[in-house]
Amino acid sequence: MGLEELAVRLNDSDYINWLKAGRCLLILKAALHPFVTQRTRAFHGNLLNQDSLLKEPCANSACRPRGNTLSSACRACSQWQTVILRHHRQRNTTVNWGNCFPPHWRTDHWELAKAYMPRGQGKVKGADQCDASALLNLISHCDCFHTVDLKVVTEVIRYRNELMHSCELCVRDEWMRHFQVALKNILRHFSHVPQMETAGRQMEEMLAADLSMQVSGLDGVDSVDLDGIEFDSVSQQAETSADSIGQWEAELLQERLQELLGADDGDDAKTQDIEQLKMLGGFLQANTDLSQRFSTELRAIKSLEARE
Numbered sequence: 001m002g003l004e005e006l007a008v009r010l011n012d013s014d015y016i017n018w019l020k021a022g023r024c025l026l027i028l029k030a031a032l033h034p035f036v037t038q039r040t041r042a043f044h045g046n047l048l049n050q051d052s053l054l055k056e057p058c059a060n061s062a063c064r065p066r067g068n069t070l071s072s073a074c075r076a077c078s079q080w081q082t083v084i085l086r087h088h089r090q091r092n093t094t095v096n097w098g099n100c101f102p103p104h105w106r107t108d109h110w111e112l113a114k115a116y117m118p119r120g121q122g123k124v125k126g127a128d129q130c131d132a133s134a135l136l137n138l139i140s141h142c143d144c145f146h147t148v149d150l151k152v153v154t155e156v157i158r159y160r161n162e163l164m165h166s167c168e169l170c171v172r173d174e175w176m177r178h179f180q181v182a183l184k185n186i187l188r189h190f191s192h193v194p195q196m197e198t199a200g201r202q203m204e205e206m207l208a209a210d211l212s213m214q215v216s217g218l219d220g221v222d223s224v225d226l227d228g229i230e231f232d233s234v235s236q237q238a239e240t241s242a243d244s245i246g247q248w249e250a251e252l253l254q255e256r257l258q259e260l261l262g263a264d265d266g267d268d269a270k271t272q273d274i275e276q277l278k279m280l281g282g283f284l285q286a287n288t289d290l291s292q293r294f295s296t297e298l299r300a301i302k303s304l305e306a307r308e
């Protein structure tokens, strides 16, 4: 299970901060996705009702993005492109056409939504599979969310990027305090979304929880002894049990790996990304449990390093 190694990682309070902040973003994402799905579906339906050209099926099997560009698309797909740009909240922006499969724009609202997201969303099929960054970017880029205050959303995106781009996977207490303010603001801003109340409570519990105590040293009545480290198996809330800490830790690391490895489509891999990948690879390698879980990704990192 690797719980011993997890316990060691949880000796570092800045790493715990990193995990907790990441967990809060997972909670935020889960709370937002029904709202985002509903809003995006309605937007897609409205577009179809307003423009009969959009109802025509794609007429050209070559309507596929090359890298991040989509050129010489058929009449219907070109019209979708025009409409997508028209509804972009930020003018003169780069649309990540590489996220989209244009022949599905007509039938799938999520294929449309992906045009407003950061790159690397090609394989994602719905809001529930997106990370917080993808959902928040959609909200800040598509004008079907015009009632949402951009400032509140971009603030959380900024913290999310700082968190995920932190090479050491660590954030300080002071950073956490600012982050919590940004979270409170976004929760308040979306207070009309029914899931937000529970999300706020879950975040508060998460931020107050003593994660290191969950994994080590509790005098549990019914505890399991693993190589001298005790794991309390009673009276712990499911949310913060050692297993679930390990699970969301893996989810966050996976998100970061996907972002970095997904960015490597050919000549686009940035030197900075490679450096971050190396550091992340080193971290995974230093922990047997993580290096086993992410063995495929570690191989991909090694082959990238070899190409340099």
Ligand SMILES: [Zn+2]
Binding pocket: 057, 058, 059, 060, 063, 073, 074, 075, 076, 077, 078, 102, 103
């Ligand atoms: Zn087409």
